[in-house]
Amino acid sequence: MKVRIDTGRCQGHGRCYDLAPDLFGEDEEGYGTVLGDGIVPPEKRDQARLAAANCPEHAIELAEES
Template sequence: MKVQIDSGRCQGHGRCYDLVPDLFGEDDEGYGTVLGDGDGDGVVPSGKEHDALLAASNCPERAINVLKEA
């Protein structure tokens, strides 16, 4: 599973990084960024899938895309 943030939709509410700070962070202006497994590619570590879905469902702008890999 991977997560991405649509920077055009993100308004900087911060719910993603408040809820799941080990998957999401904030940039210098307070907009969400993806941390993922640490290398910035958005891969959700094993066992954190529920957290990624929680963050996505709590984003007011629906700016978080969850990509389920086959």
């Protein structure tokens, strides 16, 4: 699984990095950022899904790798 944030949608609520701090961080203005290369380890997939489900703007995109 790979995660990405649509920066055009993100409003900086911070739920992503509050719910999944191993996957998301914040920039200098408080907007969410993806940590690392965006590849989600199997043991963190539930955190990624939780963060995506709780984003008010639906700015978090999850893609299954093939």
